[in-house]
Amino acid sequence: MSGDRHLSALTARDAGLVACRRCTRVWPGHETECGRCGASLASRDDRSLSRVWAWWVVGLICYVPANLYPMLSTRTLLSTSEATIVGGAIELIHHGSIGIAIVILVASVLIPMAKFACIAFLALTVERRTALSATSRQHLYELVEYVGRWSMIDVFVVAILSSLVQLNVAATINPGPASLAFALSVIFTMLSAQAFDSRLIWDGIEEADRPDDLAISAAGRDMAH
Amino acid sequence: MTVLDHDDLLNLIACPHCDALHRVQRPSNGEQAVCRRCHAVLIAPRRRAGMTIIMLSVSVMILVLGALWFPFLTISRSGFHNDASLLDAAFAFSSGPLLPLSLAVLALIVVVPLARVMLIVYVLLPVVFDRAPFPGAREAFRLSEALQPWSMAEVFALGCAVALVKIADLALIGFGPAFWMFAGLVVIIVVQDNFMCRWSIWSSLEPEDEPKFKPTSMTDPEIMNLPSPEAKA
The missing domain is CATH 1.20.140 (Butyryl-CoA Dehydrogenase, subunit A; domain 3)
Structure with a gap:
């Protein structure tokens, strides 16, 4: 995947944050529920x-x-x-x-x-x-x-x-x-x-x-x- | 980056597709802000979008309700006539073991599209008039977003066209008024989706005790250094 290296970016996870996939709001990494839209937050969905x-x-x-x-x-x-x-x-x-x-x-x-x-x-x-x-x-x-x-x-x-x-x-x-x-x-x-x-x-x-x-x-x- | 306060977080947007962080920079109306990495559209505000979406939603409601009762297609062969409305089509499977399918079809082509536009009107009405959102507006918009892939009115409209050709040599087929209503519906749903800027709507639903997004409230130097989304006309 080295050809993709120029596409490397700082992600919310790398910054210690967690992003809401429903409303794109960003929260501190430990939050589990989006305070704006109420969707559940998971930096990466393991399952x-x-x-x-x-x-x-x-x-x-x-x-x-x-x-x-x-x-x-x-x-x-x-x-x-x-x-x-x-x-x-x-x-x-x-x-x-x-x-x-x-x-x-x-x-x-x-x-x-x-x-x-x-x-x-x-x-x-x-x-x-x-x-x-x-x-x-x-x-x-x-x-x-x-x-x-x-x-x-x-x-x-x-x-x-x-x-x-x-x-x-x-x-x-x-x-x-x-x-x-x-x-x-x-x-x-x-x-x-x-x-x-x-x-x-x-x-x-x-x-x-x-x-x-x-x-x-x-x-x-x-x-x- | 772990000591960011709330105001700083408000100035960030993470791409829901690839998780790349950006500094929010609201594009001007009619322009789009796309993710620098995967080019997903992040923000796409339009002028008077709220009012337009509400009006289009009301038209969708009228058209779906109308299409329920008027015949969709009419058919005649050897002296026998029949016509089918949307409800007839939905209940085509109502005999015996296929009943669940009838209910699913009814949900996909009538209930979900109707529920979606009603939820959207409920969410946007106070926003357009600069009032506080109605209670439960956030849950309503979240539900409406979750329902989006299951709203299949336009798929049904194409299905009509296919059905028509399929039996064209079996019998004489004609379009009923409801068919044209659905044809209009397809166009309206596409236009409505075009006006819908999720980020703008979610920003306007920010809880009362939270500060609203302000382009000037950035304090953290690391945030200042983040790229803003790419602007696209």
Whole structure:
């Protein structure tokens, strides 16, 4: 991580202070509750990574039935068909709506998979060295946090379709069990991402610096590149 | 650095993402102060932001409540008609084991967005009129911030568009008034978020017995030496 050394900065922890992540107020290091917003204070959340992994595993477990069971069952006058996430997208391609099939595949398959991979990568690289700079990893984390909620789109589509397409014998759409599993999976991955303390990404930089620079009163040091 | 008094601490801001300490320097309205290390936006004040946010919040409230009752989409095929409102969509899963999902959908697209804007109005109303914050304002704003990722009205709006195309060849689909309300909602929520400067709101909620942030009250030489956040137009 030596390439990141120019990004070294005096952190609240180094200065013997503790920062509130909710409202950015700074307090003396021994405080446990923010006097401004009431959030609980922890210089570094020791259990952050275990909570990340716990939610991550539950999310991944829920993602399996979400793909195996049908998301929707469509009943028209002559036929009944049940479609899984991927099955529904393939059907859309056959119908010629490739654009929508891509939206579904990206939102329900690509993004969830990429999210699992990214969160695991971020959690693993906290303790290991990596070629990816802290800045890039921070961007990755922000992206994962931002994108998380958009995965819910497929659940909403199922909700809309099942409430709308209730046309007696002509056509009926009903939700399948995968919708619940998928919603849970999205919620658990969001919780997993939220549990990650992004300050851990940056701690590596100072720790790499630690041996030759232990001075706590490093405030005067030039931190601006 | 361990002997800092309260006034000095008020002049500090720690980046919530990377913990880098900065000396607070309030940028002028419309400008942003970003973290020198990870470039997260720390302070971004806007002119008359409080009043704008309140007005946008009230519009969100009206639109969500309206969208509850008006139909979202209408459908017809072989002589059968149906329309679905937001409540119908939320209760699509109400039969049997999927009921919890119904409640979750209702929470994500109606309850959380509504609760958030009501909390924000409660917090900002006294601030805009230069009064002391209402009791519990800090808890209210903290809750509203915690709810933010769970407010999914705009995701739902995109879901509508996808649903529409998905069944376009199955039946004849039309947009109901509630769809346009939600489309407006998406834009308003984005604009509202743009006006929201968390640091400014939290500063205005500083407890009564605490001194307020004053750019001149710095005494500690080490703080004077800290970098201030980078200014960005």
